[in-house]
Amino acid sequence: MANELGIFSVDKLNMTTIKDYLKGGGQASDDELILLINLCKQNNMNPFMKEVYFIKYGNQPAQIVVSRDFYRKRAFQNPNFAGVEVGVIVLNKDGVLEHNEGTFKTPDQELVGAWARVHLKNTEIPVYVAVSYDEYVQMKDGRPNKMWTNKPCTMLGKVAESQALRMAFPAEFSGTYGEEEYPEPEKEPREVNGVKEPDRAQIESFDKEDYAARKIEELKEKAQPQKEVVEETGEVIDEITAEDF
Structure with missing residues (x-):
C-alpha cells in the first residue's frame, strides 16, 4: 500500500x-x-x-x-492568494452579536455562525462569507452528531473557510463541496434473524423498569396452572389436581 x-x-x-x-x-x-x-x-x-x-x-x-485542507493547499499555490481569516459569530450574554477571531468562544457565548475572509492581490475588497450554525450543523437522531457536539466552532469555521475559498477561486473548485457541508450518512441497522438493532433514539428512550415489570407479568402468566377442556364432556380439568371444576 x-x-x-x-x-x-x-x-x-x-x-x-x-x-x-x-x-x-x-x-x-x-x-x-x-x-x-x-x-x-x-x-x-x-x-x-x-x-x-x-x-x-x-x-x-x-x-x-x-477536504478543507485541499482547498487551503490549492489556494496557497495560487499566485493571486494573499491570505485567509476565519472566525465565529456568537451571541453574548447581553444578546449582542460579536465576531470572534478564530474558532474560539467563551462559555457564556452562544455559537450562531462563522465567517471567513479571503484576500486577493488583484482586488482591494476581500471575498467574505458568513454562515449560520442552524443551516449547517449535522444532526443524528435529533441532535448534533459527535463531531458537531465536541467541536462546533471548528466545524462551522471549516464550512465558512471552504465556501470563501471556493468563491475566491471558482475556476479551481467549481462543482465541489466540503466534507463539513454534507450530512453524515445514516448507517443501516444490522439485522439478525429478522430483528433489527435499535437506533440511538430507541436506546435512550428505553425504560428498564417498565421492561422488567412487563417481563415479570409475562412470567407470572406462564406460571399460572393451565386448564384443559375435555372436548367430549365440556368439563374443565385442572392440570395439577386433575379434578373437575
Whole structure:
C-alpha cells in the first residue's frame, strides 16, 4: 500500500485501484467510481491522501466530498492568494452579536455562525462569507452528531473557510463541496434473524423498569396452572389436581 501511494499519479487512477485500496470502493457502482475518478482528474486530487473523501454505506448513494485542507493547499499555490481569516459569530450574554477571531468562544457565548475572509492581490475588497450554525450543523437522531457536539466552532469555521475559498477561486473548485457541508450518512441497522438493532433514539428512550415489570407479568402468566377442556364432556380439568371444576 505504501508503495502504491508513493508512486501515485492521478492520470493512472482507475476503478481497480479504488476498489482494492480505497475504503468503500469495493461497494461502489461503476458509475460512482467513474464520477470519483473524473473529479480527481479534473482537480488533480489524491483520494489516498485524504484530499477527497469517498463515503459509501450499504446501498445508499455514494458521497464525494473535498477536504478543507485541499482547498487551503490549492489556494496557497495560487499566485493571486494573499491570505485567509476565519472566525465565529456568537451571541453574548447581553444578546449582542460579536465576531470572534478564530474558532474560539467563551462559555457564556452562544455559537450562531462563522465567517471567513479571503484576500486577493488583484482586488482591494476581500471575498467574505458568513454562515449560520442552524443551516449547517449535522444532526443524528435529533441532535448534533459527535463531531458537531465536541467541536462546533471548528466545524462551522471549516464550512465558512471552504465556501470563501471556493468563491475566491471558482475556476479551481467549481462543482465541489466540503466534507463539513454534507450530512453524515445514516448507517443501516444490522439485522439478525429478522430483528433489527435499535437506533440511538430507541436506546435512550428505553425504560428498564417498565421492561422488567412487563417481563415479570409475562412470567407470572406462564406460571399460572393451565386448564384443559375435555372436548367430549365440556368439563374443565385442572392440570395439577386433575379434578373437575
